[in-house]
Amino acid sequence: MAKRNKAYTFRLYPTEKQALLIRKTFGCVRFVYNKMLAERKEMYALLKEDKDALKKVKLPTPAKYKKEYEWLKEVDSLALANAQLNLDKAYKAFFKGKAKFPKFKSKRHKQSYTTNVVNGNIQLLGGHIKLPKLKRVKIRQHREIPSEHKIKSCTISMTSSGKYYISILTEYEKEIKNKEIQNVVGLDFAMDGLFVDSEGKKANYPKFYRQMLDRLAKEQRKLSRKKKGSSNWNKQRIRVANIHEKVANQRKNFLHHQSKELAANFDAVVIEDLDMKGMSQALKFGRSVADNGWGMFTSFLQYKLNEQGKQLIKIDKWFPSTKTCSQCGSIQEMALSARTYQCTCGLTLDRDYNSALNIKKEGIRLLTTA
Incomplete structure (x- = not known):
């Protein structure tokens, strides 16, 4: 034990x-x-x-x-x-x-x-x-x-x-016994919706921070007009802090529900080992990356799977999941703006869904060779 x-x-x-x-x-x-x-x-x-x-x-x-x-x-x-x-x-x-x-x-x-x-x-x-x-x-x-x-x-x-x-x-x-792996799902990180899985389902993250931006900006303007350290300044500071805390709590609650559902329905979850900090700086998507909380989501997923003897598999971040055809395996360049994957073999799929299918296949390959 x-x-x-x-x-x-x-x-x-x-x-x-x-x-x-x-x-x-x-x-x-x-x-x-x-x-x-x-x-x-x-x-x-x-x-x-x-x-x-x-x-x-x-x-x-x-x-x-x-x-x-x-x-x-x-x-x-x-x-x-x-x-x-x-x-x-x-x-x-x-x-x-x-x-x-x-x-x-x-x-x-x-x-x-x-x-x-x-x-x-x-x-x-x-x-x-x-x-x-x-x-x-x-x-x-x-x-x-x-x-x-x-x-x-x-x-x-x-x-x-x-x-x-x-x-x-x-x-x-x-004593946690390792579960026999039968159901596997691949997750492709999505900037605007957290992830798309290999079943075709989207997480549809509600973008809590962006929803609060106007209200937050209004309250922060009020804070900037008050004398720092005064009683009114402190009251306004707490109003701003409350908004930030509400967003953080909404995000955490959403990520807990998503990770719990995945851990309950699958024996192994496959994701890419992404450098989120580097991605946010290189692509200038800092706000979008920080808002959906991918790092927090993967840590929740890790411990929920571990508690049930299940696995979180991370594939290499350089694996060409986006460029590869999930049907024939050929590789082609994909512009960041292109949202549909089209292959000469006749496959036409949503870009993220195609990527999730490739991530799942690579995860299964790693499992069988381990």
Whole structure:
């Protein structure tokens, strides 16, 4: 039986006193992270020529700062310990070449902190959750966490509009058997509608961001006319933030439904391994690419398929799915503006549908040769 993790996100409704302590914790976590990063950079600058001495240096810990800064004792000590762990992870990722050098956190960073379960300090209590230092906080638990799932940690966060959320990370044991692959579907990324599949179905993504553009522009103009930092400016800032959050929530909900449907109906889903950032820059389709959330969609699809012992297969991004005839296999150049694929063999198909059929065929070929 393998151990697996799953996170559940719920809305929190803290009292004013609790909300103040949450915001204090955000600030303290950021302060400790930046302090430790500054000291590490200073040590490295002094000892970078002496690698043996650098290895022996004792790195700073949150406990060290509590003596000097008494107010750090007011907040959850586990949250400060996690700030140290996060910095360690950032350094390891940098030295492995997987990330850039750690940066100082500013107030504009995502406001969040993580705390861990120790001796029953975190418990769900029917409409409330018990948390370190905060005690009982009201929670909107819209779905049950299975009894066999053990709570490991919680991440409390605040959105730009001032809403509070909690992500509860759980651990459980489950043996997942790989499913025999019978039903396979290919998905071709579509700039305006998310995808077209090899069954001929279109996702028809509603373009939530574009629907809100006029309203967003109107509210942002109002914000620009107000004095920054004033009470009215802050109220207007929250209105703008609410629009952005609504769009993000609509997008996430749509992508969850689409990925769930695919994971339920197919044993394997085949997609192209696309570089979305590069595509948005090269083709100047940044807004369209960012709006449909292809990256988020594929990550949802990945974990939903994995939970059922199914597979997400990624084919090479250079595979000529658009240029290839799905009937005879011949290859021809295709202009970006051409929406219909016509071949000398007599095939006439929607460009994206033809591409999805080719993606499915390539995915099946990879499966049979694996």
